[in-house]
Amino acid sequence: MRENRALWLLMFFAWIVAIVATLGSLFFSEIMDFPPCTMCWYQRICMYPLTVIFLIGLIKYDKNAFIYASPLVIIGWGWAFYHTLLILGVISEELAPCILGVPCSTMYLNWFGFLDIPMLSLAAFTLILVSLIFFYKKGLKNEF
Numbered sequence: 001m002r003e004n005r006a007l008w009l010l011m012f013f014a015w016i017v018a019i020v021a022t023l024g025s026l027f028f029s030e031i032m033d034f035p036p037c038t039m040c041w042y043q044r045i046c047m048y049p050l051t052v053i054f055l056i057g058l059i060k061y062d063k064n065a066f067i068y069a070s071p072l073v074i075i076g077w078g079w080a081f082y083h084t085l086l087i088l089g090v091i092s093e094e095l096a097p098c099i100l101g102v103p104c105s106t107m108y109l110n111w112f113g114f115l116d117i118p119m120l121s122l123a124a125f126t127l128i129l130v131s132l133i134f135f136y137k138k139g140l141k142n143e144f
Contacts, residue, residue, distance in 0.1 A: 008058065010135040011065060014128045015054035021047050021124035028117060034109075039083045043121045046076030050128065066136050073129050080122035087118050 025044055028034045036044065050069055057065025085091045109116055 004061075007063070007135055007138055008061070010131045010138070011054055011057050014069070014131040014135075015051065015058060017124050017127045017131075018047060018050040018054055021121065022051050024120065034117070039079055039086070040117070040121075042079045043076050043083070043118075043125075046072045046079065047121070047124070066132050069128075070132060073125060073132060077122070077125035077129055080118060080125050083118035084122050087116055 022044075025036070025040070025047070029036050050072055053065055053069045053072075056062065057068075082091065
């Protein structure tokens with residue numbers, strides 16, 4: 001029973017991170033009027049459904065939520081990592097998919113001298129990925 005609670009808490013943590021990331025991205029675009037670039041949209045496409053997947057997994061105690069969420073988390077993490085490297089200047093602007101509209105290298109905020117929106121996205125996807133890895137390892141031993 002204690003393991004089931006730990007599994008539920010891991011999924012709850014992943015759901016909270018997904019909710020905060022989703023609301024944060026909406027805050028930046030709708031309240032702060034920061035138009036999202038193409039890569040931001042790709043990350044949003046991966047993050048937004050996670051809020052529903054994890055919520056359903058929590059309500060139904062569905063261990064398979066890991067399977068459903070994993071592709072979105074991995075793809076979103078990849079886009080966030082690539083976007084972060086682009087912002088840091090490791091990857092050339094010419095390799096960005098942002099052709100029309102807002103350039104992918106636009107930095108709207110810079111907290112503490114290094115924290116920007118792509119890094120916030122990368123942090124969110126990393127936290128969710130780590131919680132899913134722990135969930136998967138614990139879930140193999142126990143039924144949810």
